[in-house]
Amino acid sequence: MPSIPCTGVNARDALLTVEWNDGTSAEFASIWLRDNLPEDRDGYSGQRLIDVTELPVQPRIRTATLADATVRIAWRDESRVSTFALDWLYEQAIHGHDSPVPEPLRWLDGGQLEPGRDFACRPMGVLQADPQARLAWLTRLLRQGMAFLSEVPAVDSGILQAMSLIGRIAETNYGLVFDVRAVAQPENLAYSDLGLGLHTDNPYRNPVPGYQALHTLVAAPDGGDSLFADGFALAEHLRESWPQVFAILTRTAVPFRYRSNDADLYAERPLIELSCTGVVIAVHYNSRSIGPLRLAAGQCQPFYAAYRQFGELLREPRFQLRTLLGNGELVVFDNQRILHGRTGFASARHPRHLRGCYLTRDSVYSETALLRRRVVSGMQR
Ligand code: NM2
Ligand code: OGA
Ligand code: ZN
Numbered sequence: 001m002p003s004i005p006c007t008g009v010n011a012r013d014a015l016l017t018v019e020w021n022d023g024t025s026a027e028f029a030s031i032w033l034r035d036n037l038p039e040d041r042d043g044y045s046g047q048r049l050i051d052v053t054e055l056p057v058q059p060r061i062r063t064a065t066l067a068d069a070t071v072r073i074a075w076r077d078e079s080r081v082s083t084f085a086l087d088w089l090y091e092q093a094i095h096g097h098d099s100p101v102p103e104p105l106r107w108l109d110g111g112q113l114e115p116g117r118d119f120a121c122r123p124m125g126v127l128q129a130d131p132q133a134r135l136a137w138l139t140r141l142l143r144q145g146m147a148f149l150s151e152v153p154a155v156d157s158g159i160l161q162a163m164s165l166i167g168r169i170a171e172t173n174y175g176l177v178f179d180v181r182a183v184a185q186p187e188n189l190a191y192s193d194l195g196l197g198l199h200t201d202n203p204y205r206n207p208v209p210g211y212q213a214l215h216t217l218v219a220a221p222d223g224g225d226s227l228f229a230d231g232f233a234l235a236e237h238l239r240e241s242w243p244q245v246f247a248i249l250t251r252t253a254v255p256f257r258y259r260s261n262d263a264d265l266y267a268e269r270p271l272i273e274l275s276c277t278g279v280v281i282a283v284h285y286n287s288r289s290i291g292p293l294r295l296a297a298g299q300c301q302p303f304y305a306a307y308r309q310f311g312e313l314l315r316e317p318r319f320q321l322r323t324l325l326g327n328g329e330l331v332v333f334d335n336q337r338i339l340h341g342r343t344g345f346a347s348a349r350h351p352r353h354l355r356g357c358y359l360t361r362d363s364v365y366s367e368t369a370l371l372r373r374r375v376v377s378g379m380q381r
Helices: 030-035 086-095 124-129 131-144 158-163 231-241 243-251 297-315 361-380
Strands: 006-012 015-020 025-029 061-067 070-075 081-085 121-123 146-150 178-180 196-199 211-218 226-230 254-260 263-269 272-274 280-283 321-323 330-334 338-342 353-359
Touching: 006 061, 015 030, 015 061, 015 070, 015 086, 025 030, 025 086, 030 081, 070 086, 081 086, 121 124, 124 131, 124 146, 131 146, 131 361, 158 211, 158 330, 158 353, 196 226, 196 297, 226 231, 226 330, 231 243, 231 280, 231 297, 231 338, 243 272, 243 297, 330 338, 353 361
Parallel strands: 121 146
Antiparallel strands: 006 015, 015 025, 061 070, 070 081, 146 330, 178 353, 196 338, 211 330, 211 353, 226 321, 226 338, 254 263, 272 280
16 A cells, blocks of 8 residues: 555535645545445445435534544534544545446457457466466456457366356356257257357346357368457447437337247347446347337337448448357357357358357456456465
8 A cells, every 4th residue: 555645634514625645635525424434334244334314414524634544534413533544535536436347448340350369368278377367368358348268178068167267157048058059940040050140149138148158169161250349349439420320229128039948038128228327338239039129100210220220330341350269269258248140151061069158247357356356465475
C-alpha cells in the first residue's frame, strides 16, 4: 500500500472532502460514509450487517479530523464517532468504480486476424504448469472475448481437463458436454453437416450461457472451418454508422424458442442488449431459433430492415475471422459477445467431431480473480 497521500480534510453537513497530496481531492457524501462504517460489517466474513432502513435519513457531519492515517467523523445527531482508514478512502476514490472485469478490447476486422498471432493461444500443459501464464491467458480471454488452447488431448475427457483451468461447466439439456457431429435426423441443426452462419448459442435459455468451449477431436479435411466475429465491435459499428438501426435492435424484444423431446425453452431479448448506462453488454443472434415476432403490423417493416442490416454485416468476410481448428485445438469464447459459425462439410465422406460445453460467466471471472490474488501474493512473498 502506498504511503497515505492526504494533506487535509474538510467537512460540511452532508459532505466530506479529502485533499490528497498530489493536489487532487475526493468528495464523499455523508450518507455514503454512514452506510460504510467498518463496524457495520461482520468482522470475519466482511458481509454487511445492516439494511438501508436502519440508516439515518440525512446523516450530518459535525466534525472531521485527521488522526493516525484515519479520518474521524463525529455526527450531529448521533453520539458515535466513526473512523475511516485513509488508505481505504483513497482506494475507493481511485478504484471505487472499477469492476474486476477488464475493459473489452474490441476487434472489428476479424478477416485480418489469426488465432496464433492475435489472440491468446497456448498449449494446455503451459496453463497447467504456470499460474502466471494461465492468468495472462484468462485475462486476454476476458478482454478479447476469445482465446485458444492447443495440445488438448483429442479424447472425450480432454475438454473436461481444459475446463478445470477456466471455469465451471453449466449443464443443459444438451448435457454436461455435447458432441457436435453429423447424425441422421438431428434434433438441432448443429448436429448436421450444414454450414452455420454466425450466431450465438442458446438465446432461448435463461441465463444465456456465458462462455462456450469447442474442442476438435477429429477435424474435417475439407470444410468445417470455424468463423468468429466480435459482436461488441459490430454493434458499435452499427451505432456509429446507422444509429436508427442500432436503436431498433436494442429496443425490440425478439422471441427465441427451442423445442425437442426433452426441452421446451423460450426467452425474449433484444438482438443487442444495453446496460442501464447504454453500454453494449450482450449480442443475441441465432436465425435457427428465432420465433415469430410479436410486433404490431406497422413495426414489422422497420424492424426487418434493421435486422437485415445486422444480418448483412455478419456476412461480410472482412468482419469474420476464419480458421480451421486442428485435432486437439480448443477455442473458448464469450457466448454473449462473440458470434461463431462454421462452413459446411461432407459427413458422408469423412467424420468431423467436436466436443463442446458451456461455462457460467461468473465462474470464469472468479477463476481469473482468484488466480490474480494467488499470483500477486506469490510475487510479494
Ligand atoms: N448445441 C451445439 O444454440 C443452439 O441451438 C446452437 C447448440 C446443440 C449445443 C447449438
Ligand atoms: C454449435 C456450433 C460450430 C462447429 O455447435 O453451436 O456452432 O464448428 N458449432 O461445428
Ligand atoms: Zn453454435
